[in-house]
Amino acid sequence: MNPAPNVILVGPMGAGKTCIGRRLAERFGLEFVDADQAIVDEVGSSIPAIFENVGEAGFRAHEKRVLARLLERGGQLVSTGGGAVLDADNRQRIRQRGFVVWLRVGVAAQLQRLQRDKTRPLLQREDREQVLEAMATLRDPLYREVADLVIDTDPYSPAEATAHLVVRLAAQWQNPELRA
């Protein structure tokens, strides 16, 4: 049993981190925290506006600072942005402060789930498929490096994926807040 203070979801855009995260948080009595939303709240502008104003590097700096602050606390289900694992310090913090679940999704399902998305700056281009493939090649080993648990979300609805994860988390993660 892993007694990490938080449950942390990692994985690419379109894996269902927010949707599944909300459900899991409710199920385990954790506070749901969306790291991207925390960045928006702290900076005071949307993700597309942040990318436009300070570029991806500026966004990553906000992401690193906000994630470090969030992970000082416990008792949370933290849903991270797809690129959070790119930074080695983020990966170390994620590992130290959470039981980490990698939500996997194939590129075909990502393309379908994100076809009308306007909120992800890195996908506002014609060659989405190639971009997603390249991201998977670069990032999958990093997700693997931090993950305690992996689930393929492709065949499942968010409710089904949550149900699978509830069973596996209950078996592998010891919620320190429930310890006597």
Ligand code: S3P
């Ligand atoms: C990003 C993923 C997004 C958001 C930003 C960059 C990425 O979060 O952080 O657009 O680099 O994969 P989601 O994974 O929640 O969509």
